[in-house]
Amino acid sequence: MKVRLWGTRGSLATPGPETARYGGNTVCVEVRSGDGEHVLVLDAGTGVRNLGRTIPGTTRRVDVLLSHLHMDHIQGLGFFAPFYVPGLEVHVWGPPSPSESLRSRLGRYMSPPLFPVRLRDLPCRLTVHEVPCVNERIGPFSVDSSLVCHPGPTVGFRIAEEGRAVTYLPDHEPALGLRGPLLRGGWTTGTRLARETDLLIHDGQYTERQYASRVGWGHSTFARAVEFAELVEARQMVLFHHDPDHDDATLEGIVAQLLRDTSPSMPVCAGYEGQTFVL
Amino acid sequence: MEVQKEVEIILTRQLASYLATPAFLVDPRGTLLFYNEPAEVLLGQRFEETGELSVEAWGTRFEPTGADGVPLPVESLPLVMALRTRHPAHGEFWITSADGQRRHLLLTAMPLAGQAGRFLGALALLWEGPGK
Numbered sequence: 001m002k003v004r005l006w007g008t009r010g011s012l013a014t015p016g017p018e019t020a021r022y023g024g025n026t027v028c029v030e031v032r033s034g035d036g037e038h039v040l041v042l043d044a045g046t047g048v049r050n051l052g053r054t055i056p057g058t059t060r061r062v063d064v065l066l067s068h069l070h071m072d073h074i075q076g077l078g079f080f081a082p083f084y085v086p087g088l089e090v091h092v093w094g095p096p097s098p099s100e101s102l103r104s105r106l107g108r109y110m111s112p113p114l115f116p117v118r119l120r121d122l123p124c125r126l127t128v129h130e131v132p133c134v135n136e137r138i139g140p141f142s143v144d145s146s147l148v149c150h151p152g153p154t155v156g157f158r159i160a161e162e163g164r165a166v167t168y169l170p171d172h173e174p175a176l177g178l179r180g181p182l183l184r185g186g187w188t189t190g191t192r193l194a195r196e197t198d199l200l201i202h203d204g205q206y207t208e209r210q211y212a213s214r215v216g217w218g219h220s221t222f223a224r225a226v227e228f229a230e231l232v233e234a235r236q237m238v239l240f241h242h243d244p245d246h247d248d249a250t251l252e253g254i255v256a257q258l259l260r261d262t263s264p265s266m267p268v269c270a271g272y273e274g275q276t277f278v279l
Numbered sequence: 280m281e282v283q284k285e286v287e288i289i290l291t292r293q294l295a296s297y298l299a300t301p302a303f304l305v306d307p308r309g310t311l312l313f314y315n316e317p318a319e320v321l322l323g324q325r326f327e328e329t330g331e332l333s334v335e336a337w338g339t340r341f342e343p344t345g346a347d348g349v350p351l352p353v354e355s356l357p358l359v360m361a362l363r364t365r366h367p368a369h370g371e372f373w374i375t376s377a378d379g380q381r382r383h384l385l386l387t388a389m390p391l392a393g394q395a396g397r398f399l400g401a402l403a404l405l406w407e408g409p410g411k
Binding site for chain 1: 287297396
């Protein structure tokens, strides 16, 4: 299984020379099967445009897994090339709301006045699936998802192939309301998905100072992300969903200090566009 | 291996941990999942000391009775009724807390429905009544 980051930025695309190293595109991750034949697309921020252009015309099926429907996770949908390939089988997976189906929610964006092309007018063969799902088979992958702590219906995903797993928790506030360490005994969201995962892609948006005024916004501090990775005994963690205010130099400084302060037991880095992991 | 709770239950616990109103959280089978510090005062026992308890255990541990002192069957307690009927339930009764105090309690229990209508249990809010 190969994992490639196509967009690492949270909240808002931030292109420019000051973000050239880690990237300015909003969140998108590609998971490709070991044989290279099957592609899962995790979220469709602006990074999905570049990913979509690499999918060959001979591809028969593409699956897009949406963690939730905030704009930084769906803004690229309308620019995802496979949507416009007649007859191509495209499956979109994501959470409904308590009162509205996923298709209806997606249609709010994929329709005028926000977007000129309606969901129903796409030439691909589109199928919409609602999550959470448990042990769903998509090609060679086993896909597990569950709701996590973040405003509005939001899921994380665990994708496994041939005994290796990547866990994707791009927007996750595991310490909401906590004054001490993360709770054990099943009281922290995301732990089921992330337990002993080979690669944890986890929200690491805020410094402690930023978080103090953004409690409940659905994101993790750098330190809580490391604490979560230790709690679930992840084997490697990539900090993800970079804050728009963190340019390359700032992010490098924050992560260097984080590693000094926490001495994590697994490799930890800040994800950058184009970064690839082979599991 | 520990089983992760549903996110709605986790958030309900977080909410309860901030409330000054005594709160008591159970799963669909009535198993006690959490009660907050104000509830600890009423029950005379810290949650860390009780941990998770079956409905039979917590339904009898505090010896609930009516005003006349006659023991109440577990199934008549409002929290248990809310679980069974999946409708809000309200009632009042007397307990003997773990520190030996006799307390008059008023309790309102709300069933909890999560995403996709999943039934997740119930949250009870308690008040100490005027009765002795």
